[in-house]
Amino acid sequence: MTASNLTLSQTAAQRLHALSQSEGYRVMLRVAVEGGGCSGFQYQFDLVSELHADDLVVERDGAAALxxxxxxxxxRGSVIxxxxxxxxxxxQVRNPNAKSSCGCGVSFSI
Incomplete structure (x- = not known):
């Protein structure tokens, strides 16, 4: 299933292609929001090679974020x-829903 209100930038897609090429298999970026961090929520990024049945997929030029x-x-409305x-x-995530974020840019509040 696709996540239509989320975008993968060209730069992120290029980086995922470069990682895939260096690893020898397709590398995808799993992005999640978890409670925590100094502002209430934080982003979690993982590089993975397998898709889960309930993953929503954001694709650009053959690269994928999950x-x-x-x-x-x-x-919603963010750019990875x-x-x-x-x-x-x-x-990084450019999230228009974030009211504020911490200095490191990893955590945010809504």
Whole structure:
């Protein structure tokens, strides 16, 4: 099933393709929202090779991010991105539903 209100950026898709190529198998990004962090909710990112039956799939150019239904409620309208800056390289979520976030950008509140 697809998650229509969630987008995978071109940069994130390119990074997933590069990881897949270096690993020799398709690498997908599992994104979840969990309670915790200094702002109430936090993002959990995992690189996986298998799809679960209840995963919602966000695809771009053959790359895929996976999300569960509960997390999708908090991620509607978001963009899953990949940034490579001097401070480090990481997957990030640009979430229009987040009212505030912590300094590290990993946790947020609604």
């Amino acid at each position: 999300v569960d239904e509960m997390s999708l409620i908090l991620l 991105d990949y940034v490579d800056e001097l401070s480090g390289a990481e997957f």
